[in-house]
Amino acid sequence: MSITRVDEVFNERLINLNMNAVNKKEAIEELTKNLYKEGHISDSKIFIDDVYLRENEGQTGLGNHIAIPHGKSDTVKITSIAFGRTKNDLIWECPDDKPVHVVILFAVRNVDKTTVHLKLLSQIAMALADDDILNRLLKTNDKAEIISLLSQEIS
Numbered sequence: 001m002s003i004t005r006v007d008e009v010f011n012e013r014l015i016n017l018n019m020n021a022v023n024k025k026e027a028i029e030e031l032t033k034n035l036y037k038e039g040h041i042s043d044s045k046i047f048i049d050d051v052y053l054r055e056n057e058g059q060t061g062l063g064n065h066i067a068i069p070h071g072k073s074d075t076v077k078i079t080s081i082a083f084g085r086t087k088n089d090l091i092w093e094c095p096d097d098k099p100v101h102v103v104i105l106f107a108v109r110n111v112d113k114t115t116v117h118l119k120l121l122s123q124i125a126m127a128l129a130d131d132d133i134l135n136r137l138l139k140t141n142d143k144a145e146i147i148s149l150l151s152q153e154i155s
Contacts, residue, residue: 006123007151010081012143013038019086027090028069031082031105041107043075050075061094064134068124070106072113079112081105081120083146085138102137127152
């Protein structure tokens with residue numbers, strides 16, 4: 001089965017609306033712990049190392065309080081997306097220099113790193129380009145709504 005939509009790799013157990021993270025490192029660790037607990041990755045340390053390999057290639061902070069770090073890794077068992085939100089101002093390299101409050105962590109199996117990864121990233125990016133969706137992601141406490149917002153087909 002080929003993955004083509006965000007809602008195929010995303011579920012409410014991978015959403016944390018009350019992250020305790022106070023910085024980028026803690027945010028990545030907190031979301032990785034959730035991926036590990038749900039059985040989507042087999043080794044947290046290796047996965048985090050792979051996320052930082054990607055972080056070193058260029059900024060994953062998009063601006064508008066959003067960051068999308070991602071790890072393409074052999075430790076990923078199920079290509080997944082983990083969503084986290086915090087009230088804390090996370091310092092993250094972003095084009096607008098605003099703090100990050102929403103972190104969308106991609107965990108991508110190496111076999112999915114080209115087409116699947118790009119399809120999912122494209123779908124998320126299109127959703128985040130919509131100001132209404134962006135504002136709702138920053139405010140809603142409904143996990144099903146978050147999945148629906150990020151899974152919308154935008155025309």
